[in-house]
Amino acid sequence: MSNRNTKAPDVSSWPFNSVLVANRGEIAVRVLRTVQKLGLKGIVVYHAADRGTLAVKMADQAIEITGSTPVASYLDGAQIIAAAKASGAGAIHPGYGFLSENKGFCQAVEAAGIRFIGPTPEQIDLMGDKVRARNYVEKAGFPVAPSAIEDNDPATFVERSRKVGAPLLIKPSAGGGGKGMRIVRDLALLEQEIERGRSEGQRYFGDGRLYCERYIENPRHIEVQVLGDGQGNVVHVFERECSVQRRFQKIVEETPSPALDAAQREKICETAAGIARAIGYRNAGTVEFIFGQQGEFYFLEMNTRLQVEHPVTEEITGIDLVQEQLRVAAGEKLGYVQSDVTSSGHAIEFRIYAEDAARGYTPTTGPVLTLQPPQGEGVRWDSGVIQGGEVTAAFDPMIAKLIIRGKDRDDAIAKADKALRETVLLGCKTNTAFLRRLIQHPAFVAGDVHTGFLDANPQIAAEPEMAKTTLHALLSAASLSTRPMRDVADAVPNMHAAIGGWRN
Structure with a gap:
């Protein structure tokens, strides 16, 4: 395992000594841990619904924000920046989701004289629009799937999509999280499905623009962690396999990917690093690919933020990715090259959801009556909920992440089965029993999964x-x-009570 990053940086010369976390739940806790480990002041904003959460209890300072809904409060950039100014925060970490990939928020943070712990507004804008990102990547010489883009010529979009051939995947240009995506296997239904996709894109993202690309049957979803300092230095931090999904959303992530041999790993990781270099990338990001059954792979998208699944990368490399984000935001260079980044062992992350898998992955709610996370060597529990708290329908149903590290994949799976069995969370139904069934399936054990694996194995x-x-x-x-x-x-009973103290 790499030991290059075990020594904490000297923060005395940094242009900020406090960081406001513009997020909630487990990611707010995760960021706070590194911020406070480095001796910096950790500040959080919170909606009243989160008043009793672990992040609020951990923070050196917590500032309440308001909104028409709990989610709306965390999307109120102006209110968050005002909180940062009031607290004297010198930097803002957006976590993931909410405002983490919002160009306008990034610009407003920097205009306020506060460091944004992430990429530049221009990089967020480029990669946030899937059509622009795809065009940029293709022109730079990197592999993309055959496709038709509506923006190129709206009048011929349907005709050009038909020529790509079935099966087709219709995707919103501004999409994310699987929303608005549609698979078309019968081209007779193409126009109808395009209209539905456009309507969903408009509803979810306020943007009905679409593009269609060749759908790769039973693909794997592989992503690569990259780090750049915005000063010309970029490295990759290896890949993550994210193929086990439900409704286009990830459930299990692991590294290394069981699908890749050494040559494929080097090729896909260097491709990701090349894309990041092409845009002079700053901070942490993830380049995602579709990986076909014959070993072909195509650029899918780039997420310009920290990923939910970043802990598995940390576990095999020993690199604290949040610490690296802070260093880059402080203006430091990476200070190392690709050959310095090494890995050891195998890590798997399980997203613990408050949901009922047997009923269509329906979200559940309830009080956290008892919480006993698993423990042991190679077991990491990242969570924002605590015993006595409440799981509500106000936010995403992910309540924790269980990360397992083993000497190899078989060891990690064995440890994971034990850890999932020992996880106790009473008060609302979770997916831990489902996850145990999943990792015991012979195909998962063999590493033979794809993005449609759960649909194929109901x-x-x-x-x-x-x-x-x-x-x-x-x-x-x-x-x-x-x-x-x-x-x-x-x-x-009254009759017996009337006898008094009489005994036979």
Whole structure:
């Protein structure tokens, strides 16, 4: 494992000594840990719904923000910048989601004289528009899938899409998170599906522009972590496999990818680094690819922020990616080259969702009555919820991340099974039992997965039928654990109570 990054940087010369985290939940906690480890002041903003959360309790200073909804408060850039000024924060870390890839927010932060811990506004703008990003990457000589882009000539978009051939994937230009994406296998339905895609794009993103690309059947989703200092230095920090998804959203991520041999790994990672170099990238970013069954791969998109799944990269390299983000934002150069970045072992991340996989991955809510995270060597638990808290429908259902590190993939899977079995969260249903079924499936064990894996194996999501005797025993135990039922069971009937202290 690389030990290059084990020594903390000297922050005494940095242009900021406090960082405001413009986010919530586990990512706010994650960023705060590194900020405070470095001796910097950690500040968070929070909506009233998050008042009792771990991030608020951890922060050196917490500032309440308001909005018509909890989500709206975290999207209010002006209010967040005002909080940063009031607290004297010298930098803002946006985490992921919310305003992390918002060009206007980045510009406003920098205009206020505050460091934005992320890329430049121009880089966010370029990569945030999937059509512009794709065109840029293609012109720079990197691989993209055959496609038709509406912006190039709206009048001929349908005709050009038809010529690409089925199956087609329709995608919103401003899209993300799988929203608005549609697969077309019958070209007779193409115009109808384009209209639906346009409507969904407008509804989700306020932008109905589309593009179509050749859909790769049963592809793998592989992404590469990159770091750049905006001063000409860029490295990749290896790849992550993100193929296990539901509704185009990731559930399990791991590194190294079991799909790649050494030559493929070097090629895809260097391609990602080349794309980042082409735009003079600053800070942490992720270049995502579709990887075909024959080893071909195509640029998918670039996320100009820290990823949810960044911990697996940290576990195999020993590099604190948040620390690197802070260093770059402070104006430091990377100070190392590609050959200095090494990896060891295997890491897998599991997104712990408050949801019922057996019922279409429906979100669940409830109080966190008991929380006992797993422990042990190679086990990392990143979470924003605490015992006594509440899981609500106000935010995304991801409540924690379980990250496992093993000496190899088999070791990591074995540790993961034990850790998932030992995870206790009572009060709302989570997907831990589903995740255990997933990693026990022979195809997952063999590393033979793709983005449609869960759709092709619906039995993994379905809960096994419980024996009636077990069900009755559990119901009885649950009933007797509640105060009203115990009072009834323990109550002495009036007739017997009238006897008093008499004994036979």
